[in-house]
Amino acid sequence: MPSQERRERALAERSALIVRAARELAEADGWDAVTTRRLAEAVEYSQPVLYSHFKNMQAIVTAVALDGMAELAVVLRSAREADGIRGLADAYLGYAEAHPAVYAAIFTRRTDLVFGAAESPEILKTTFGELHAAVAPYASGDAETLTEVFWSAMHGQATLNHDRRLRPAQRTDRIEQLVRLVTG
């Protein structure tokens, strides 16, 4: 019965549509604007349809986060291969700035994502691995911990940039200073 497959394909496609719509809505008007009603309207279905695809609203945010994480991993990888840690830092903060809602979904909104554990999605480890690869050459002792320190430092700049709590004009200076601190 190939009809079953067709139905499943249609469902998967609509799931993707929902995630895409959520992401676009969030980037356009912020996550507060992503309500079940508005999201349902965007995909031209009624609200309950969302719940046949996702357990709840948080699960939709998580889906956006996972998509974004994969995107970020690719961006970081090519930046690192081209420009080492300096390129990676620039790419990381560039991504956070270009896709603030996605970045928030990944790192600042409450999700059910579990970091740094066995059951973490593979993609989380991949992304962390990119950071690790960029930092490792400059680590004298524990490279894992230095990676966490470096990641935290970039994350801090990303969020404080976004909330307008740092001077915008010094943005690149801050990246440069951070990279210099790590590379010595």
Next chain:
Amino acid sequence: MPSQERRERALAERSALIVRAARELAEADGWDAVTTRRLAEAVEYSQPVLYSHFKNMQAIVTAVALDGMAELAVVLRSAREADGIRGLADAYLGYAEAHPAVYAAIFTRRTDLVFGAAESPEILKTTFGELHAAVAPYASGDAETLTEVFWSAMHGQATLNHDRRLRPAQRTDRIEQLVRLVTG
């Protein structure tokens, strides 16, 4: 007419009561649990009373944030005077961990606080001044920017710690590594 003064004193006291209750509720059950109804019940008044003291819920969060900011400034000052930048970093992350809701009110929740501008509350500048004083001795170039980099790095650790996205066991190692990066 001294009755006016008495009334004003009573009002100010109740404002403080509301802020205190909001903080306690937030620390106990998280900011999501701080609703107007619950908060009103905690201070034993009806919801509309809150609005005669504060413009809206956000203003209450801001009040908690300003209180916390003053507290944090004091903590940072004595830690810095005793132990320099190492003591300050430890105190900063200690405060974020001991008072997560207050820290969130100050730095991660949307407030109407404006950082780094002329109209910023004096206390924000005071706190930033503490960081600056701790960092300045180790700055070769622009100390302001290095302060922002250092602050961001600590803020990143604070938030990622809180969201359980860093390995708990390495907490002190991360602080130590960060301080070493700055002090060279």
Next chain:
DNA sequence: AGCCGATGCTAGCAGTGCTAGACAATCTAG
């Protein structure tokens, strides 16, 4: 004493996430 403004209440609005239950469309089987 009587007015009158300040104060705090009840009730209600529009919006939220989420769900129950009715209905329609589709597939399966005789």
Next chain:
DNA sequence: CTAGATTGTCTAGCACTGCTAGCATCGGCT
């Protein structure tokens, strides 16, 4: 080709949110 079961989708509604209009009541002032 039709009857029945299954699947899909919708309307309506619940309990909650922040916030406000409008009424009662209580206090101080003349």
